[in-house]
Amino acid sequence: MSFVNTLMKGEQGLFKAESLTAMQKFTLRFVVVGLVYYLFVVVEGMIMRIVEVEQIAMVSQEQFFAILTAHPLVGIFGSTYSIVMGAFLFLVPYLMKKPLYSMKLAHWNFFLIAGGTLIFWLAGFISHYAPLYTLYWPLPADFNQFNPVGGAFFILGIALVMVGSFFFVINIFKTIAYTPEGWEKQPGGKLLGSAIGTVGFGNLFRKKEKRKEHLVSLPVAAIARGDLWMWPSMPGFSSLPEY
Amino acid sequence: MVDSALVLKGQTIAYTCYTLVIMLVMAWFALRITKKGKSKVKPALFYTFIGFLTALGVSLHIITFNTIPWSEMDLNRHEITPDQSFYIEVANHEFLLPEEKMVVNVGEIVEFDVTSKDLTYGFGLFRDDNTMLFQMQVVPGHRNDILWQFLKPGTYSIRSTEYSGPKGIAMIEENAVEVVEP
Numbered sequence: 001m002s003f004v005n006t007l008m009k010g011e012q013g014l015f016k017a018e019s020l021t022a023m024q025k026f027t028l029r030f031v032v033v034g035l036v037y038y039l040f041v042v043v044e045g046m047i048m049r050i051v052e053v054e055q056i057a058m059v060s061q062e063q064f065f066a067i068l069t070a071h072p073l074v075g076i077f078g079s080t081y082s083i084v085m086g087a088f089l090f091l092v093p094y095l096m097k098k099p100l101y102s103m104k105l106a107h108w109n110f111f112l113i114a115g116g117t118l119i120f121w122l123a124g125f126i127s128h129y130a131p132l133y134t135l136y137w138p139l140p141a142d143f144n145q146f147n148p149v150g151g152a153f154f155i156l157g158i159a160l161v162m163v164g165s166f167f168f169v170i171n172i173f174k175t176i177a178y179t180p181e182g183w184e185k186q187p188g189g190k191l192l193g194s195a196i197g198t199v200g201f202g203n204l205f206r207k208k209e210k211r212k213e214h215l216v217s218l219p220v221a222a223i224a225r226g227d228l229w230m231w232p233s234m235p236g237f238s239s240l241p242e243y
Numbered sequence: 244m245v246d247s248a249l250v251l252k253g254q255t256i257a258y259t260c261y262t263l264v265i266m267l268v269m270a271w272f273a274l275r276i277t278k279k280g281k282s283k284v285k286p287a288l289f290y291t292f293i294g295f296l297t298a299l300g301v302s303l304h305i306i307t308f309n310t311i312p313w314s315e316m317d318l319n320r321h322e323i324t325p326d327q328s329f330y331i332e333v334a335n336h337e338f339l340l341p342e343e344k345m346v347v348n349v350g351e352i353v354e355f356d357v358t359s360k361d362l363t364y365g366f367g368l369f370r371d372d373n374t375m376l377f378q379m380q381v382v383p384g385h386r387n388d389i390l391w392q393f394l395k396p397g398t399y400s401i402r403s404t405e406y407s408g409p410k411g412i413a414m415i416e417e418n419a420v421e422v423v424e425p
Contacts, residue, residue, distance in 0.1 A: 065409045138362060
């Protein structure tokens with residue numbers, strides 16, 4: 001029990017969950033879930049490597065391709081997205097020195113990413129739905145090979161992750177631009193311009209003495225610019241041109 | 244037409260050198276700007292380097308474009324009449340090949356016209372050592388054809404190079420195309 005005790009309460013009981021702020025709690029939640037999904041993909045990766053070297057009885061060919069399909073998505077969305085989102089939702093308000101725009105949106109963000117990943121992973125595990133991650137038409141709708149119910153749940157899981165990612169992007173940009181209640185009005189448009197780089201781009205064409213000052217710090221600008229590409233790079237969107 | 248294996252080797256060497264140069268200069272740049280005191284890299288030098296890399300990268304693409312074996316034939320295909328045409332159907336994870344074996348003389352230009360009845364497949368020709376000679380996508384509802392000039396005698400296998408579900412991995416037709424001296 002000492003391992004479980006250390007895991008839950010930290011070395012020498014130094015981790016005190018009740019002392020954490022709401023922000024720290026949800027950041028930790030994102031990180032823990034991200035690490036659990038990381039464990040999933042590590043085990044899946046090892047299973048696939050074993051099967052590629054030698055076929056084993058416990059993993060059928062259909063199961064192998066189902067793992068191959070879910071594996072990168074669980075790794076990208078369940079693990080990497082969770083950890084990165086948790087970190088950025090904490091970091092942006094910290095660097096901007098103002099509260100997060102919406103804790104409610106952050107909680108929905110968490111449950112949609114964690115839940116969506118679990119749904120599409122389970123759909124693959126149970127029904128062996130395996131069109132691989134590009135959702136390359138018309139393979140995802142080939143119901144001679146795949147169970148339509150499994151496919152529907154798989155797509156549902158991906159859709160939930162997309163909605164969760166959308167909430168994240170909204171939360172980050174609103175946090176950069178909004179004025180917290182009772183505060184002096186903040187220049188939302190200019191803050192956004194600085195974050196997505198229009199100010200910096202404009203400065204390239206301005207004389208040295210006329211260059212505008214950056215209103216957000218470099219890490220916030222980097223996070224904002226990265227977020228611009230987060231949603232369009234989702235599997236549903238990235239595979240659209242192929243249809 | 245240049246052999247695709249030779250092109251692959253040449254491009255591997257060229258792009259590896261290109262990448263190594265980028266990595267080395269980035270390492271130099273990182274070292275200089277992280278040293279104590281004011282940055283020792285002039286912005287003009289940095290942007291000149293980025294400009295040089297861009298010019299070099301684009302030039303590499305332009306130069307190597309002409310070494311891609313099928314590009315010339317693809318660009319001039321409206322002027323080319325193939326010596327032979329083979330019509331192949333793909334359905335239900337199976338290649339339906341012509342009844343007679345596909346035999347080609349060295350130097351002949353051959354058209355492979357492949358139609359899919361259901362899913363997106365790949366159509367790839369592979370050498371005996373399992374390296375790929377060429378491949379194309381076979382998309383249902385579209386015409387998918389490729390012209391190819393065979394320069395060496397040999398036998399080639401057909402494989403689907405596009406994932407089409409677990410059943411797709413068995414889509415291999417051994418020794419389907421034979422290239423002989425005329």
